[in-house]
Amino acid sequence: MDMSFTPEQQAFRQEVREWIAGAMPPEMKRNAENGAAFDQQATMEWHRILYAKGWIAPAWPAEYGGTGWDVARRFIFQDELVRAGTPQLSPFGLGMVGPLLIQFGTDAQKERFLPKILSGGEVWCQGYSEPNAGSDLASLQLRADKDGDDYVLNGQKTWTTYAQYADWIFLLCRTSSEGRKQEGISFLLADLKNTPGITVKPFLTTGGTYAFSETWFKDARVPQENRVGPENGGWTLAKALLGHERTQIGGIAESGRWLAQVKRIARNTPRGTASLLDDAHFRRRIAALEMRHRALTMANLRTLSAAQLGRAPGPESSILKLVGTEIYQGMTELAMDAMGHDALGWLDSPAEALPEHERWVASEFNYLRAATIYGGSNEIQRNIIAKNILRLPTA
Amino acid sequence: MNFDLTEEQQILVDSVARFVQDDSNVERFRKLREIERGWDPEMWARMGEYGWLGVPFAEEHGGVGARFVDLALILEQLGRGLVPEPILASVVLAGGLLSRLGSEEQIGRFLEPMIEGRRSLALAYAERQSRYDLCDCLTTAERNGSGWTLRGQKLWVLNGHAADHVLVVARSGGSQLDASGLSIFAVDAGAPGLSITPVNGMDGQRTGLIELDGVQVGDDRLLGPADEALPHVEWAIDRGAAAACAEGQGAIQELFDRTVAYLKERQQFGVPIGSFQALQHRAADMYAELELCRSTMILAAIQADSEDEDERRADISAAKHQLAVGGWFVQSSAIQLFGGIGVTDEQDEGLFFKRLRVLNALFGDADHHVDRYQALPRFAAVE
Numbered sequence: 089m090d091m092s093f094t095p096e097q098q099a100f101r102q103e104v105r106e107w108i109a110g111a112m113p114p115e116m117k118r119n120a121e122n123g124a125a126f127d128q129q130a131t132m133e134w135h136r137i138l139y140a141k142g143w144i145a146p147a148w149p150a151e152y153g154g155t156g157w158d159v160a161r162r163f164i165f166q167d168e169l170v171r172a173g174t175p176q177l178s179p180f181g182l183g184m185v186g187p188l189l190i191q192f193g194t195d196a197q198k199e200r201f202l203p204k205i206l207s208g209g210e211v212w213c214q215g216y217s218e219p220n221a222g223s224d225l226a227s228l229q230l231r232a233d234k235d236g237d238d239y240v241l242n243g244q245k246t247w248t249t250y251a252q253y254a255d256w257i258f259l260l261c262r263t264s265s266e267g268r269k270q271e272g273i274s275f276l277l278a279d280l281k282n283t284p285g286i287t288v289k290p291f292l293t294t295g296g297t298y299a300f301s302e303t304w305f306k307d308a309r310v311p312q313e314n315r316v317g318p319e320n321g322g323w324t325l326a327k328a329l330l331g332h333e334r335t336q337i338g339g340i341a342e343s344g345r346w347l348a349q350v351k352r353i354a355r356n357t358p359r360g361t362a363s364l365l366d367d368a369h370f371r372r373r374i375a376a377l378e379m380r381h382r383a384l385t386m387a388n389l390r391t392l393s394a395a396q397l398g399r400a401p402g403p404e405s406s407i408l409k410l411v412g413t414e415i416y417q418g419m420t421e422l423a424m425d426a427m428g429h430d431a432l433g434w435l436d437s438p439a440e441a442l443p444e445h446e447r448w449v450a451s452e453f454n455y456l457r458a459a460t461i462y463g464g465s466n467e468i469q470r471n472i473i474a475k476n477i478l479r480l481p482t483a
Numbered sequence: 484m485n486f487d488l489t490e491e492q493q494i495l496v497d498s499v500a501r502f503v504q505d506d507s508n509v510e511r512f513r514k515l516r517e518i519e520r521g522w523d524p525e526m527w528a529r530m531g532e533y534g535w536l537g538v539p540f541a542e543e544h545g546g547v548g549a550r551f552v553d554l555a556l557i558l559e560q561l562g563r564g565l566v567p568e569p570i571l572a573s574v575v576l577a578g579g580l581l582s583r584l585g586s587e588e589q590i591g592r593f594l595e596p597m598i599e600g601r602r603s604l605a606l607a608y609a610e611r612q613s614r615y616d617l618c619d620c621l622t623t624a625e626r627n628g629s630g631w632t633l634r635g636q637k638l639w640v641l642n643g644h645a646a647d648h649v650l651v652v653a654r655s656g657g658s659q660l661d662a663s664g665l666s667i668f669a670v671d672a673g674a675p676g677l678s679i680t681p682v683n684g685m686d687g688q689r690t691g692l693i694e695l696d697g698v699q700v701g702d703d704r705l706l707g708p709a710d711e712a713l714p715h716v717e718w719a720i721d722r723g724a725a726a727a728c729a730e731g732q733g734a735i736q737e738l739f740d741r742t743v744a745y746l747k748e749r750q751q752f753g754v755p756i757g758s759f760q761a762l763q764h765r766a767a768d769m770y771a772e773l774e775l776c777r778s779t780m781i782l783a784a785i786q787a788d789s790e791d792e793d794e795r796r797a798d799i800s801a802a803k804h805q806l807a808v809g810g811w812f813v814q815s816s817a818i819q820l821f822g823g824i825g826v827t828d829e830q831d832e833g834l835f836f837k838r839l840r841v842l843n844a845l846f847g848d849a850d851h852h853v854d855r856y857q858a859l860p861r862f863a864a865v866e
Contacts, residue, residue, distance in 0.1 A: 351865045365863055375857035376808075379801040383809075386778035393486040407771040473770055474763035478743050483758040 097160050104168045111137050112174060120173030122445045123349040125297070125452060128253045131175040135208040138177075144206050145182055152190055152198070153206045159392045170341045173348075178250060181205040181212035183336050185258045185277070188329050192317050201256075201277070213280070215245040215259030215303060216326070223468050225260075226270045226323065230305060232261040237312055239263070239276065241285070241305040247462065251301040252290045255281050264320050275322035277314040284308065295455030296435050330464060334405065337463040338412020339456075340388050343381050346419035350374060353426040353446060364426055373425075377418050384411050406477060410469040413459040420453040486781065492556060499535075499557050503564035509831045512565040516687035520645050522567045531600020536574050540582050544590055545598045551722065555729035555784035562733025565834055567688055569603055572642035575726040577604035577650045580667060580719050584707030593648050593669055605646035607637035607693050608716060615851045617652075617716050618662050622695060624653035630701040631655070633668060633676075636694055641845075643691020644681035647672055651695065656710045665713050667706040674698050686837040714792075721799045724846035725783040728802045731842045732780045735810050738835040739773050742766070742817040762820060769816050772809030779805040793859055800852035806842065807849035814839045 093101070112120070116130055126134075138144045146162045148154030157165065186205045189198055204210035221228040230243035241261060251257065257280045264272030280286055285308035290298035317325045351374065354365035364370050384407075391405040424431045427449060433442035435451055460466045474480045488496065507526070515521055530536050538554040540546025547553075558570060574597070581594040581604075596602040613619035622635025633653050643649060649670050657664030670677060676698040681689045707715060743766060746757030756762055783802035789795045814836050818825040825832050847855070856862065 348865070351863070355863075355865045365865070371857040371862070372853045375853045375862065376804070378862075379804050379853070379856055380775070382782075382798070382801045383775040383779045383805050386782050387774055390486045390778060390781075407774050410767075411771050411775065467764070470764040470767035471760075473767035474757075478757075478763075478766055478770060480743070480746060480757040480763050480766065481755045483754065483760070 093160065093164070097164060100161055101164045101168060104165055105171075107141070108168055108172045108174065111141070112172065116175070123173070123345070123352075123448055125448050126175035128250070131177060132208055132211070134175045135177055139207050144208075145186070147183070148186065149190065152186075152202055159389075163389060163392060166341055170344045173345055176342060178211065179333070179336055180214050180250070180254075180258075181210070184214065184329055184333060185212050188258075188325060189316065191328070192325055196313070197277075197316065210255040211250070211253055212256050212258065213248050213251045213254035215248050215251075215257045215278075217247045218244055219246055223465055225326070226273065228260055228262060228273065230259065230261040232263050232274060232276065232310070234263075234312070235309075238309040239274075239312060239315070241276075241278070241308040241310060243305055245303040245305075247300045248288070248303045249300040249462075251280065251288045251303050252298060255279070257303065258316075260322055260326055263322075270323040272320050273322040273326065274319050275316045275325045276310050277316065278308065278310045283310065293455050294457070295451040295453075297451060297455065299455060299458075331405075333463050334409040334469070337459075338384070338388075338408040338410075339416035339459060340381070340384055340408065340412050343412070343416045343419050344385075346416070346423065347374075347378055347381060349445075349449075350419060350422045350426055353423055353449070356443070356445070357426055357428065370426070374422060377415065377422060380411075381415050381419075384408065384415060387411075406469065406473050409463060410466050410473070413466065416459050417456055420449070420456050423449045424453050488556070492553060495553060496556050496560060498533075499560035500563070502533075503560055503566065507561075507564045507566045509565055509834060512567055512687070512834070515567050519681055519689070521687075521689045522569060522645070527568050527603060528600040530568060530570070531598065536570065536578075536600055537598040539574070540578065540594065540598060544582070545595050546582075551725065551787040552781075552784045555725065555780070555787075558726055558729040559733040559736075559780070562730035562838075563737040565734070565838055569605075569642035569645070571723065571726050571730065572606065572640075573597055573604040573646070576606035576641065576719050576723050577646075577648075579722050580606065580650055580706060580715060581669075583718070584667065584712075584715055586703075588703065589669065589706065596647075602647040603642055603645060605640050605642040605649045605691065606652075606719065607640040607643060607649050607691075608652045608720070609639045610636065611638060615847045616660070617713060617720060618660050618665070620652060620654045620665055621659055622651065622653045624655040624666055624668060626655070627699075630699060631666075631668060631705065633670065633695040633698040633700065636692070638690075638692055639682075640691040640693055643693055644679060644689045646691070649677075649691075649693065650706065651693075652712060652716055653695075662713050664710050665716065666709045667712045667716070668700050669704045669706060670695075670698055670700060674700075684841060686841040687834065688838075688841070718795075720846050721795055722787045724799050724803045725780075725787040727842040727845055728776070728780040728783050728799075728806050731806045731810055731839055732776055734835045734839050734842075735773060735776060735806075735813050738817045738832060738839070739769055739813055741832060742769070742820050745821060756820075765816055765820065769813045772805075772812050775809050776802075776805050776813075793861055796855060797859055797861070800847075800856045803847055804849050804852040804856070806839075807852070810839060811843065 143155055145154045146157050146165055150156030182205060186202060189201055216225060218228050218230060230241060232239035232241050257278050259276055259278060260273050261276055262272050263274040266272060285306045287304040288301050290301040293299050351365060354370060355363050357364040359367050388408055427446055430442055430446050431450060534547050535557050537546035538549050539551055542548040578594055578597055581590055585594060597604050610621055625632045633651060651668050651670050652665055653668060654664055655666040676696045678694045680692040682692050684690055746762060746766060747755050749756050779802035783799045786795045786798040817832060818836055821832055824830050
């Protein structure tokens with residue numbers, strides 16, 4: 089066991105830090121300092137900058153366009169991105185469907201889709217949940233009937249995050265109603281922009297922004313060659329992808345950025361003649377959450393380290409989503425508390441009322457109530473731990 | 484960066500686990516808690532033969548020359564069997580200070596016989612009023628012509644009731660709360676003026692209440708430079724905290740495993756109680772806390788060797804805080820899930836519960852470590 093960084097790794101950190109400082113456009117830097125939520129345009133701009141540098145997919149194998157970095161370098165890279173506050177890239181292509189295609193896709197599918205996931209030429213979203221298939225995902229009803237070389241899709245998906253920006257959607261659909269409900273599900277890739285019969289309608293979230301959508305399918309035709317894995321074998325892929333997702337959506341890196349944001353707000357919030365960051369009680373609240381974040385960061389490192397050695401994420405990975413999202417929300421709650429009366433403000437409050445670095449807090453605080461719901465609610469995560477790790481009996 | 488055990492470490496862990504299973508299970512602890520010493524000198528000698536008592540010490544002194552992590556791995560396994568031999572007091576605390584500050588002569592006289600398992604040691608630092616403040620010391624060391632006169636009282640001295648030599652932190656200068664003016668002296672258990680009262684602890688282990696009434700020691704008993712012991716005591720206590728996290732990890736893992744087994748076996752309403760979602764979710768949350776404890780325990784064990792004081796403090800405080808908060812959730816939930824039987828002395832789970840609560844109170848509790856963490860310069864370094 090060894091946690092130290094070698095001189096080469098420290099030099100790498102320096103290289104990354106300097107490169108980021110030079111590569112971030114000035115407006116992005118300013119927004120990063122203010123903790124703003126980056127819009128799609130800024131996120132894709134940063135995506136293209138990373139792509140041009142060849143650093144877009146640290147977690148992918150080098151033969152598919154990854155960096156070939158070991159776990160230490162990937163950790164350092166992520167650490168530096170968080171430190172600089174760069175936009176968080178969408179996970180659906182790079183973090184989810186990309187690795188899934190590398191594992192389960194045909195050569196033709198890999199050639200067709202991977203390059204544009206890397207370049208950002210095609211943006212992806214995820215079609216899993218339906219109005220009547222939330223936590224009980226396997227009861228999904230989006231129908232896919234075979235017709236010639238195509239599947240014909242009819243039904244509805246919901247919580248399709250960023251579908252309004254996406255070019256493609258990976259989705260689960262029902263190709264059979266025989267047997268157990270898990271056994272009639274297939275995994276398809278659909279061209280969201282160019283397939284007649286698909287309609288996307290974004291929800292306005294409580295955060296005042298449009299994050300997730302409803303997506304309707306009416307006689308939408310998807311070529312059978314866009315099926316990943318065997319027909320009726322999609323549930324295995326869905327689970328593999330959910331497992332992969334769990335290691336990423338705990339918001340561990342984002343929480344690190346929020347921690348700095350909380351301290352910044354507290355430092356700039358007067359408390360008598362000093363600042364809120366000098367307030368003993370508030371400092372201890374921050375410290376307790378920071379220590380917990382540190383603990384989870386270490387658990388994440390252990391997961392990465394195991395993955396580096398070619399093993400599947402160990403049991404410790406199952407807690408990353410569960411604990412990570414609670415910490416993530418805890419950070420936004422601390423930020424709201426730090427703001428005092430400023431917590432009354434909203435996205436369009438004038439700067440005299442609500443300083444620029446506090447503008448996004450209430451929005452994110454509200455939207456991130458979704459963190460313990462999306463990607464399998466935290467209650468579902470507990471079920472998974474109880475069943476798959478602790479092997480507790482089913483009722 | 485690598486968090487896997489090396490082959491040697493895996494062999495070590497396996498052999499200690501086998502030792503606990505075959506030679507030192509909870510039944511053995513139950514017998515030992517009935518005798519005043521509370522542990523077995525023959526077993527101590529065996530641990531010396533195995534090399535466990537010399538893990539962090541230099542080979543030239545009869546040690547193994549390994550890192551603290553290896554010692555933590557041993558303590559973790561011993562924690563699963565509530566093994567009461569005083570490694571924490573003797574190897575981590577007193578042994579650590581001797582190897583750090585001792586002269587060749589002192590090391591030969593006090594440390595080497597301990598490494599061989601022929602002697603045991605203790606560190607006396609806590610006092611009635613001191614709580615977790617290591618500066619707060621009323622015990623005095625007064626200079627006299629040829630040496631020092633020690634006066635005062637020390638409490639909750641781990642292995643203080645059985646140690647052959649006790650390292651005593653005393654004030655040789657300054658006043659009660661000063662950071663400077665502390666010195667460490669090695670005192671023999673039988674020294675004139677020294678009286679030791681064994682104190683029964685909640686966890687079935689003993690500590691010593693030590694009175695120093697004009698104990699005379701020579702200059703050869705002073706460890707390191709006079710008046711400047713504080714950073715060294717802090718270092719030793721930090722390693723004590725890391726060791727408590729390691730032992731606690733073993734105890735908490737054992738308690739958790741027993742609880743999960745019980746959930747599968749205990750029937751109510753005609754089904755195993757582990758099939759109830761309320762209990763499943765409690766168990767899942769326990770599991771999450773256990774994994775966080777494991778992660779910070781490793782972190783603390785690695786940082787115990789760090790000479791970067793801020794790094795060491797931050798990570799050891801994070802670990803001790805996690806044990807105190809997350810570990811507490813696991814231990815208290817375990818008793819709740821066992822129901823009434825968990826509150827009986829005949830059931831082993833209560834013994835683990837008690838030991839964990841004692842480890843919680845040692846070397847700083849949750850509040851202490853939150854406080855220490857927020858006081859680190861890096862905490863408020865806002866960019």
